[in-house]
Amino acid sequence: NAGGPPPGNFATTPLEAYEPALRLSMLSAVALCQATVPAMQARGWGRVVAITSVSVRQPIAHLILSNTARAGLTGFLKTLALEVAASGVTVNSLQPGLHA
Incomplete structure (x- = not known):
């Protein structure tokens, strides 16, 4: 977690x-995917799992930068999932919420 x-x-x-x-919360994950996903595709198997935030579904007040970056990351991950699924690579994100 950055x-x-x-x-x-x-x-x-x-x-x-x-x-x-955006560099901290989104582009770092994009860079990691660029560095690792091609090898996963070449093997025909791989898993990308990212932890984002419940704020991608319900933004949290006073966190405009975090809400923006994590929503962007979620869009990237969903798009990447569509692009690499046929090569045996899955892409998912976990969105933990508030815990009591």
């Missing part, structure tokens, strides 16, 4: 804050 970007909301979060947040 942690997450700092809290904030739309009105107080500058545009410059989005790029590092």
Whole structure:
């Protein structure tokens, strides 16, 4: 777990804050997939499992950067799953929620 970007909301979060947040919470996973999925495809078998957040289904207040990046990661993972399924590679994400 790389942690997450700092809290904030739309009105107080500058545009410059989005790029590092996306790099931390989304693009790091994209880079890892680019480095590993081709070998999985060559073997005809592989598993990609990412842990995102329940915020991809129900955004959490004051976490605009995290909500944005994790939703983007989920879209990437779903698209990757469609693209690599025929080669024996599965792609899934876990979305843990709040626990009592």
